[in-house]
Amino acid sequence: AQKVTQAQTEISVVEKEDVTLDCVYETRDTTYYLFWYKQPPSGELVFLIRRNSFDEQNEISGRYSWNFQKSTSSFNFTITASQVVDSAVYFCALSEANNFNKFYFGSGTKLNVKP
Amino acid sequence: NAGVTQTPKFQVLKTGQSMTLQCAQDMNHEYMSWYRQDPGMGLRLIHYSVGAGITDQGEVPNGYNVSRSTTEDFPLRLLSAAPSQTSVYFCASSYGGEGYGYTFGSGTRLTVV
Numbered sequence: 001a002q003k004v005t006q007a008q009t010e011i012s013v014v015e016k017e018d019v020t021l022d023c024v025y026e027t028r029d030t031t032y033y034l035f036w037y038k039q040p041p042s043g044e045l046v047f048l049i050r051r052n053s054f055d056e057q058n059e060i061s062g063r064y065s066w067n068f069q070k071s072t073s074s075f076n077f078t079i080t081a082s083q084v085v086d087s088a089v090y091f092c093a094l095s096e097a098n099n100f101n102k103f104y105f106g107s108g109t110k111l112n113v114k115p
Numbered sequence: 116n117a118g119v120t121q122t123p124k125f126q127v128l129k130t131g132q133s134m135t136l137q138c139a140q141d142m143n144h145e146y147m148s149w150y151r152q153d154p155g156m157g158l159r160l161i162h163y164s165v166g167a168g169i170t171d172q173g174e175v176p177n178g179y180n181v182s183r184s185t186t187e188d189f190p191l192r193l194l195s196a197a198p199s200q201t202s203v204y205f206c207a208s209s210y211g212g213e214g215y216g217y218t219f220g221s222g223t224r225l226t227v228v
Contacts, residue, residue: 009155035216045205045219091157101146101165101209102173103217105157 002027004094006106013082014114021077021109023092029053031097034068034075039089039108048090051075082113117141121206121220128196128227136191136223138206144218146211147189151175151202152222158205164189165211196227 003026013019025034036048049059051068059066063080079086092106122137140147148163150173160173162181170181178200180192189208193200203224207217 004157006157037219043203044221045207047216047218050216093158100211100215101148101163102160103148103150103158105150105159107155107157 002094002096002104004092004104004106006090006092006109008109009107010110010112012112012114015084016081018078018080019082019111019113021079021090021092021111023075023077023106025073025075025092025094027073027094027096029096029098033095033100035093035095035103036066036075036077037091037093039091041088045091048077079111082111084113084115087111087113119206119208119218119220121204121223123223124221126223126225128193128225130196130198130227132196134193134196136193136204136206136225138189138191138220139187140189140206140208140218141187142208142218143186144208144210145186146209146215146217147183148173148207148209148217149179149181149189149191150205150207151200152205153202161191161204193225198227201225201227 005024032053034051038046065078067076089108089110091108094104119140145166149161150158164170164183206220209215209217
């Protein structure tokens with residue numbers, strides 16, 4: 001069965017701290033995709049990154065980085081030198097090769113960055 | 116380029132009423148989906164469509180109907196609203212195929228009293 005677990009319900013940090021958001025997934029497929037979305041207080045969902053199951057290279061985009069480890073079924077997201085504008089709910093999601101249309105979302109992690 | 120447009124943004128319904136949530140996209144995406152977001156549960160798939168005339172059920176389809184007569188539009192109908200359908204509803208679209216992410220609309224906050 002497909003499942004995405006984001007065990008951290010809420011995290012609070014002070015600006016400029018580094019923070020890692022955890023994502024653990026379950027799937028029987030060997031081909032799948034993992035995503036991170038950001039939902040700021042305004043409510044819209046913003047796409048951050050897509051990763052396929054055959055590409056385990058870590059990715060860095062500015063202050064954001066992602067660590068994909070198939071051995072532990074994890075796709076963690078790190079924000080370096082956090083800023084107040086990073087305050088949002090972050091969702092991890094999974095889609096599988098047998099049906100790319102179906103996204104399975106985690107329950108989200110609310111990140112509070114305090115000045 | 117408007118992306119994915121949802122209307123209305125807010126709606127209050129009485130139990131038993133019916134209504135249609137509208138969703139339109141102007142990106143010529145084949146794939147469209149409806150999700151509901153409830154506190155502590157993330158987003159759950161209600162219905163999805165892989166093209167005009169083709170729809171299928173997601174994880175939580177009961178109480179909802181969809182149709183896809185055009186590529187652009189994918190309305191979600193609540194047949195007889197219940198308080199359990201109080202939620203935020205998101206429509207999303209995608210080119211489809213391997214690994215493409217979805218573009219989401221801004222959401223409709225629905226309250227059923």
